[in-house]
Amino acid sequence: PLRLLSSLSLSRTVPAHHQPPLKRFILLIYGVMEQRKVSSADRDAIDISSLTETLRQGLDIRDRKYHLRTYKSVFVGNEAVSFMLASGLVSSLDDALSMGNLLLAEGIIEHVTQDHDFKNEHLFYRFKENEKGIHGEIPLNESSGKAFSWADFLGFSNLLGEEHIALQGSIPEHFDDILTSDARRPAGRKAPPLPPSSDSGEEAQEKEGNSPGEVFGVSPLDAHNVQLLDHVHPAQWVPPLRSGEKYNMVVIGAGAGGLITAAGAAGVGARVALIEENLLGGDCLNVGCVPSKALIAAARAAKTVRNAAKWGVSVTGSVEVDFAKVMEHVRSTRAHISKNDAASRYAEELGVDVYFGRGEFLSKNSVCVGPHTLTFARACIATGGRAHVPPIPGLRDVKFLTNESVFNLTELPKRLGVIGAGPIGLELAQAFACLGSSVTVFARSSSILDKEEAEAVGIVAAELERDGVKVLTNIKYNKISSSDQQGGAITISYSVKGEASTVEVDQLLVAAGRVPNVTNLGLENAAVRYDPRRGVEVDDHLQTTNPNIYAVGDVCTRYKFTHAADAMARLVIRNALFYGRGKFSAILIPWATYTDPEIAHVGLYARDLEARSIQYDTYQKDLEHNDRAITDGLDVGYVRILCRKGTDEILGATVVGPEAGNIISEVRAMGSATTLVARYGRVSLQVVPFSRAGAVLPW
Numbered sequence: 001p002l003r004l005l006s007s008l009s010l011s012r013t014v015p016a017h018h019q020p021p022l023k024r025f026i027l028l029i030y031g032v033m034e035q036r037k038v039s040s041a042d043r044d045a046i047d048i049s050s051l052t053e054t055l056r057q058g059l060d061i062r063d064r065k066y067h068l069r070t071y072k073s074v075f076v077g078n079e080a081v082s083f084m085l086a087s088g089l090v091s092s093l094d095d096a097l098s099m100g101n102l103l104l105a106e107g108i109i110e111h112v113t114q115d116h117d118f119k120n121e122h123l124f125y126r127f128k129e130n131e132k133g134i135h136g137e138i139p140l141n142e143s144s145g146k147a148f149s150w151a152d153f154l155g156f157s158n159l160l161g162e163e164h165i166a167l168q169g170s171i172p173e174h175f176d177d178i179l180t181s182d183a184r185r186p187a188g189r190k191a192p193p194l195p196p197s198s199d200s201g202e203e204a205q206e207k208e209g210n211s212p213g214e215v216f217g218v219s220p221l222d223a224h225n226v227q228l229l230d231h232v233h234p235a236q237w238v239p240p241l242r243s244g245e246k247y248n249m250v251v252i253g254a255g256a257g258g259l260i261t262a263a264g265a266a267g268v269g270a271r272v273a274l275i276e277e278n279l280l281g282g283d284c285l286n287v288g289c290v291p292s293k294a295l296i297a298a299a300r301a302a303k304t305v306r307n308a309a310k311w312g313v314s315v316t317g318s319v320e321v322d323f324a325k326v327m328e329h330v331r332s333t334r335a336h337i338s339k340n341d342a343a344s345r346y347a348e349e350l351g352v353d354v355y356f357g358r359g360e361f362l363s364k365n366s367v368c369v370g371p372h373t374l375t376f377a378r379a380c381i382a383t384g385g386r387a388h389v390p391p392i393p394g395l396r397d398v399k400f401l402t403n404e405s406v407f408n409l410t411e412l413p414k415r416l417g418v419i420g421a422g423p424i425g426l427e428l429a430q431a432f433a434c435l436g437s438s439v440t441v442f443a444r445s446s447s448i449l450d451k452e453e454a455e456a457v458g459i460v461a462a463e464l465e466r467d468g469v470k471v472l473t474n475i476k477y478n479k480i481s482s483s484d485q486q487g488g489a490i491t492i493s494y495s496v497k498g499e500a501s502t503v504e505v506d507q508l509l510v511a512a513g514r515v516p517n518v519t520n521l522g523l524e525n526a527a528v529r530y531d532p533r534r535g536v537e538v539d540d541h542l543q544t545t546n547p548n549i550y551a552v553g554d555v556c557t558r559y560k561f562t563h564a565a566d567a568m569a570r571l572v573i574r575n576a577l578f579y580g581r582g583k584f585s586a587i588l589i590p591w592a593t594y595t596d597p598e599i600a601h602v603g604l605y606a607r608d609l610e611a612r613s614i615q616y617d618t619y620q621k622d623l624e625h626n627d628r629a630i631t632d633g634l635d636v637g638y639v640r641i642l643c644r645k646g647t648d649e650i651l652g653a654t655v656v657g658p659e660a661g662n663i664i665s666e667v668r669a670m671g672s673a674t675t676l677v678a679r680y681g682r683v684s685l686q687v688v689p690f691s692r693a694g695a696v697l698p699w
Contacts (some may be wrong), residue, residue, distance in 0.1 A: 051089070051099070052108055056127065058083050064124060069269040070245060071112050072134055074124040081120045093120060100125075113267075113351075135347035136240045136354040138230075148236040151226050216279055218286075219408045224331035231335075231342035232280040233356065239372065240273075240353035247273045248577065250367055250376040252359035252521065255282020257553030257565030258382030259341060264573040266351045273376075274352050275359035275369045281341035282384050283403070283554075284562045285334065291407040292427060294333040296594055298326045299434035303467070303596070310633055321435050323412035330407055361522035364546055378548050378576040381528070381536055382565070383521065385514040385554035390419065394480040398490050400508040403428075409507075413437050417492055417505035421448035421471065423593040425511030426464065430595050433468045440503050441471045442492065448473070449593060453606070456599050456656045459636060463596060472496065472503075480508070516555045540583040541575050542568055550576050559589045590668055592661030597637050600664035603652030606642060615645035623657050634658045641667065 059075040077100070083089075084096040100118030103109045111117075112124040138147040216233060218225050229235070249265040251258045254276035262274040279286050305319050339345065346352040357370040366375045387402035389395065401409075403424060414437065418429045421443035433439040441448070441464075448464075448471060449457050464471060478493040478500065490508045494501060516535030523530050529537045529545040536551040538544055544551055550572045553565035567587050574580035590602035609616050620640045623629040629637075637657025643650055653667040 048103070048106060048108065052103065052127070054087070054089065055080065055083070055103075058087060061127070066124065067269045069248070069271050071124050071126070074112060074126045077118060077123040077125055078120050080118075080125070096120070113269075114349075134241050135352060136343065137238050137347060138234045138344060139236050139238050148234065149226065149230050151230075217404055217408070218279075220410060222328070222331065224328065224335040227335040228286075228331070228338045229279075231338040231344075232285070233276075233278065234343055237343065237354070237356050239355055239370075240347075242353070242372070245271065247271050247353075247374055247376045248378060249273075250359075250374050250379045251275065251382055252367065252379070253282070253382035253384055253517075253553075253555070254280040254341070255382060255384045255553060255565065256284045256562045257384075257569045258282070258380070259346070260566055260569035261380045261382060261552060261572055262346065262352045263350050264570060265577060268573070268577065270577055272352045273355060273374050274346060275355045275357065275367070277356070277358045280343055280346070281338060285338060285341055287404045287407060289562050290334050290337055291330045292403070292424075292431075293594065294330040295326070295407070296427060296431050298329055299431035300596060302436075303434045321412070323435060324410050326435060327407070327410050334407075358520070360520065361526035361528070364526050365548060367522075367526075376548075378550065379526075380569075380572055380576070381521070381523075381544070381549065381551040381555055382553050382569075383517040383555045385516045385535075385560065387510060388513040388515045389510060390512045392419070392477045392480055395510070398480055398482040398508065400490070400510050402510050406509055413505070413507035415505040415507075416440070417442065417490065417503060417508045418511060419508065420511035420513065421445065421450075421473070422511065422513065423449070423595075425509070426460070426469075427594050428509060428511065429469050430464055430467055433464075439469045440505065441469060442475045442477075442494065442503075443471065443473045444475050444477075446473050449599065452593070452599055452601065453640075453654055455638075456654060459597060459656050460593075460595050460599060463636070467596075514554060514560055518555060540585050541581060542572050542584055543575070557584075559591075561589065561591055564589050588668070590664050592664060594661060597634075597657045598655075598660035600655045600660040601653070602664055602668050603650065604642065605652060605654075609642065609651060614651070616642045616651060617645050618642055629657070632658075639663065639667075 059080055061073055061075050063070055063072050064074050064076075065071075080100065081093065081096040084099060085091075085093070090096045090099055097118060097120060100109070104111075104118050107128060109118075109125050109127055112126055116123050118125065140146065141148045216229065218229060248270035249261070250273045251262045251265075252275045254262070254274055258274065258276070259280070259282075262272050266272045282288075284290060302319060302321050305315055308315055343354045343356075347354045355369045355372060355374075359367050359369045361367050361379075362373065365377070365379075366373055367379065368374070387404060406428065412435060413432070416429070416432050416437045416439045418425045418439065418441045421441055425441060426448060429439045429441050447454075447457055448461060461471065472494070474496050476495045478495060480490065480492050482488055482490045489504050489506060492503045492505065492508070494503075515533060516530075518530045518532060518535055523536070526549060527546045528549055531537070535554070536544055536556040538551050538556045542550045542552060542556070552568035552572055554560045557564060557568065567589065568584060571580075571582045571584060571587070574582050588602060590600065592598055592600035604614075606616070606618070618640060619642075620638055623637045623639075624635045626635065629635040634657065637655070637660070639657075640654045641650055642652040650667070650670060653664065655663045655667065657663075
C-alpha cells in the first residue's frame with residue numbers, strides 16, 4: 001500500500017472523499033496501518049458495504065472441517081485472493097491482501113481463531129455477521145436498542161448511580177433447604193425469570209414472583225451485582241444455533257475447572273458445549289476466592305491503620321470501618337473481574353456453545369439441557385460442591401450464613417459465630433474481627449487447622465487471639481436455637497468436657513467443609529459411579545467409570561482448591577482429546593490459608609516422611625532473624641524446608657508469615673531444580689495457589 005500511495009502521488013492533505021475510488025481505498029489502508037482514526041466519511045467514500053457484498057456473493061462460504069472441529073460459514077484466504085484478482089476488484093496480490101486486512105481492521109471479517117492477519121494461504125476466515133449467535137448470545141431489548149440487562153426489568157435503575165445500598169440483604173425462604181438440597185439449584189428457588197420487555201421492571205418482578213437475588217442468592221441488587229449477573233447469567237440468553245452435530249466435549253458446570261476445560265478444548269479446535277445452571281465463574285468468582293480476598297484486603301487495611309503507631313504514624317481518633325462501603329468494594333471487585341467469565345466472552349471470543357439450564361445425562365453419550373439434547377464424544381463433569389451442613393440439633397431451624405450468602409451482608413454483625421475452624425472459617429472470622437465484629441469460633445476438634453504443623457497453628461492461633469477472635473475447641477453441640485425465626489439473635493448451646501455453656505450471636509456462619517454436587521445429574525444413565533459424600537469416582541487419569549466422561553474440581557477430589565481444578569482441567573484436555581495418559585498423581589498441589597499470618601504448604605509433612613520411614617534433614621529460617629521482616633514489623637513466622645537426608649532433594653516445605661501464599665510458589669519453583677520429588681519438575685505441571693505470584697509467573 002505504501003508503494004501504491006507513492007506511485008499514485010496521493011496528497012495526505014486532500015480529504016479522502018475527494019480522491020478517486022481506488023486511491024481512496026489505498027488511502028484508507030494507509031490510515032489503518034498508521035493506526036489513525038478513520039472517519040465515517042472516509043468509510044462511506046470507500047463504500048465498504050459494496051465491497052463486502054461483492055465478496056459475499058462471489059466467495060465459496062460454507063462449513064469446513066479442520067482436525068477435530070467444524071467451522072461454520074467460512075471461506076478460505078487464498079480462494080478469496082483468487083476471486084478478487086479474477087473479478088477485477090484488485091489488480092495485484094498486494095492489493096488483495098490490503099483489501100482483506102482492511103476488512104479485518106474494520107471488524108467485517110475475522111480469522112476463525114483470531115491468530116492470523118489476512119493471508120494468501122489455506123486459512124479459514126468468516127464474515128462476523130455469520131458468527132453472531134452461533135454459540136449463543138444476549139438478545140437486544142427493542143425499546144433501548146441495547147443488550148438485555150437485569151436492570152431493564154427489576155425496577156431499580158434509579159439506584160445505579162448511588163454509591164452503595166446500606167440495606168441488609170434478604171435471605172431466601174427455606175434457607176436450610178438451600179444447603180441440604182440434593183439439587184444443584186437449591187430447593188425453593190425458582191427457575192431464572194425471563195423478563196418480558198413490554199413490562200416495567202416492577203411489574204415483571206411482581207408477575208414472576210421472584211427476583212435474580214432469590215434465584216441466584218445475590219444481593220443487594222445494586223449496580224455492581226447487576227453487572228455481575230449480566231456477565232455470568234444474563235437476564236435473557238438465546239441458545240446456540242445448532243446443526244445437531246456431535247460435540248467433541250460437553251462440560252457440565254462452569255466454575256474454574258469447567259471454564260478452563262471448555263476454553264482449552266475450544267482453543268485446540270474442539271467443538272465444545274458449556275452448560276451452567278446458576279452463575280458462570282462458580283464458587284471462586286461468586287462466593288469464594290474473589291470476594292473473600294477482597295474482604296480480607298479491607299480487613300488488613302483496617303488492622304494496619306490501627307497498628308500504625310508502631311511505625312511512628314499517629315492516627316487521630318478511632319479507626320472507623322464503614323462496613324457498607326467495604327462490602328461495596330467486595331461487590332465492585334467481583335463485578336469487575338466477572339467480565340473474564342462472561343457468557344458473551346465464552347461464546348463470542350472463545351467459540352464455546354453456552355447453554356443455561358440444568359445438565360442431565362440421558363445416556364452414555366448424550367446430555368439434555370432444557371429442550372436441547374446434546375450428543376458428545378467426550379464429556380467433563382465440573383459441578384463443584386456446596387457448603388456442608390453438620391447434623392447439629394436446631395441448626396436447620398435458624399437462619400444461618402455460609403460462604404454462599406455471607407458476602408451479601410451490608411451491615412456488620414456485632415456478634416458473629418463461626419462453626420468450623422478450617423481455612424474458610426478462620427479467614428472470615430479474622431476478617432470480620434478486624435472489621436469490628438466480636439467473633440467466636442466453634443470447633444469439635446482439639447485444634448484449629450488440624451492438617452497443618454503444630455508450630456504453624458500456634459502462631460496463627462496467637463494472632464487470632466490478638467485480633468479478638470475467641471476460639472472454642474473440643475465442642476459438643478447441644479442445641480442451636482433462635483427466639484425469632486426471621487433472623488433474631490441465635491443461641492449456641494454447647495458443652496466442653498461435660499460443662500455446659502451458651503453463646504449468643506447475631507449472625508452464624510457455617511464453614512464446616514464441602515460436599516460434592518453429584519445428584520440430579522443423571523449419572524446412573526451415563527454409567528458414572530459416585531458417592532454422595534466423596535463425589536464422582538475417577539481414576540488417576542481423571543476418567544470416570546464411563547471412559548468417555550471425565551471429572552474435575554470439587555466434585556471428584558479432596559483437593560478443593562481453584563488451582564487444583566485448573567490443573568485437573570488442563571490434564572483432562574490432554575487426556576480426553578489427545579489420547580493422553582497424564583496422571584493427576586504427577587501434579588503437586590500446594591495450598592495456602594489466607595489468615596494473618598498466612599500458612600502455605602507444598603509436598604510432604606514431617607509426619608508423612610516419618611510414616612514412610614524416609615530420613616530427612618530440616619532447614620528452617622525464622623522471620624525474627626530476617627532483616628527485611630524485622631524492618632517491616634512482620635517478623636513472626638518461618639520457612640521450613642524438608643530434604644531427603646544428605647541431599648538437596650526437596651520433599652516438602654511450609655511457610656508461615658506474610659505473603660506465604662506467594663513465597664510457597666518460589667519454593668515450588670525451587671523444586672523444579674532440586675526435585676521436589678523429581679517427577680514434579682516439569683514446567684507444564686507447575687501449580688501455584690490463589691496468589692499474585694500464581695497470576696504472573698510464567699507457568
